Amino acid sequence: MPSPLTIITTLLIVYLTSYIYRLIRNYLLARKSGFPYFIVPWEQDHIIWMIISVPLRPWLKKNLPTFIYNRLVLTIYGFEFTEKLRMFQEYGGQDVQSYVMVTVGKYEFSTRDPELATEILRRTRDFQQQDAIGVVLDRFGKNLLSSDGEDWVRQRRVVASTLNERISKTIFEESVKQTEGLLGDVGGGEVTGKLFDGMKKITINVLTGAGMGESVAWREDEDEGVKGKGGYRMSYIECVKVVIECVAGPIVLPKWFLEWYPSFAPGSDLLRRLNVAVEEFPRHTWELLDKEKQRMQHGSGESRSNIISQLLKASEDFEGEKKGGKALSDDEMLGNLFIFMGAGFDTTANTLSFALVLLARHPEWQDWLFTEIDDILPPPGSELSYTALLPKVTRILALMFETLRLYTPLIHLAKQTRAEQTITTSSGKTFWFPKNATVYVNTVAIHMDEKVYRNINLKPGEESKDNDELLFRPTRWLNADNTTLWTAPKGSFIPWSAGPRVCPGQKMAQVEFVSIFLRLFGEFRLEAVPLKGETRREVEERLDARMQESFSILTLQMKDLYNVDEEEKGVRVRLVRRK
């Protein structure tokens, strides 16, 4: 019988040998790749490290020697936003702006090179979705975001066709209606921290109203809605909110764990609500689907302009074409209706919130917006028309693009190789990727490319600056004529990704952003409210610092912006009537 000491020593030797083996293996693969590489002898994808490293980051920064921290931080989730361009400047090559990080964990490649990014995103069969996406997002069924190959092609055809012009018009009208509801709450000139919660509420109400065909009145108690009608404990909206809140982790917990998790343990309230939501979300969704089917059967046969009815219609068309072939299995139908919520909620709400904070920080850009808005809005009291207004809007879209450039919701696009791959660039150089490589397209760094963005489209009176690409300047998105939108070169502006898997909700998000801002800034100006004794300069510094403290849980967001009650926290603003 070996002694405990012998067992521990043997285990230690086995672990160390495996550790050194993995490091050397990744090192040899990196040398073969043709990319610049550097070594961080750490297991970046170890589950314990992934959980503890994010909260530990400030402590590590304070206590570790800089040369160690600067490498270790690149193994901590969300480093793309905190580190910006540094790692490419230190380790990336001159011509390809990419690197391999040699670790003890998975082989990891990152790029900020527009040409490589375009190629990676174009070749969806060679650079596929990561396995981890399915673990998190397949809770209610397989879906577009987690699928690859033929399954993805079939689902994409059906799902993407539902987000059409009819939906855009519905989205526009529903967004205006919801914004009016919000203005009823916060448009009285009072100081409020709730404007940003309002953006979340608008986004989810629009997704439910224009998406699921269940229009929600602004003042409707969230506990009401569909709740109660079939013995539900939570409304549809509440279920969606809880599930999305849990997508970054707890969603993977099995039902038995949620059921038995002790009520005195930390996080028990959220897990208890998740337990209910996981059970009731599918029931609500089936009920909405059934209702829509009934309407289609008993109505004129015309599908309504919401996502759920368009999805049913697209499925029917596909099934007709394929003579009995099913467009989406029941499981996929549910999975995709969840993905619409999951993919469309936080991304859009956070973009709206960042844009508002940027406008409160830089009020001079509000005047710039007013010029366009006042020019195109009909007289007060008239209805806002999607078809009349949308083609005329450029400045609000320029603001949206500039917000997405600086605070891109997805800080990287994560892909994975399942076989060896090569890419040959236009300069004739060939690079190699091993099987099972993690491939990151770093959107934060791509959006800060000085060769693309520095001093582009300067307008009369605007000065050129050495750090212009790091600054908030929406005019860069307008051509010299000042009325048409500038298109960034291929692979240089990818908040919605690019290639065949480009976000199908791109237009929907733009329509929502434009309609909310048209309605809001048509009537109001936004002011940042100073804390006690704060000068304007100090307000600006505080807002800049707050935006830089943003962090990513699946999407990038500001800390303490939502659900904040205390006076000193949150970002307090005031809407002041313009006319």
Ligand code: HEM
């Ligand atoms: C500002 C708002 C939005 C941003 C920045 C955004 C960004 C993205 C990005 C980067 C991807 C690619 C993800 C990847 O490949 O891993 C994506 C995919 C997707 N998005 Fe969006 N999105 C937004 C709004 C929406 C909306 C409103 C919807 C629909 C309601 C939506 C539905 C989807 C779907 C279904 C996919 C999967 C596409 C596929 O894999 O073929 N998104 N989005």
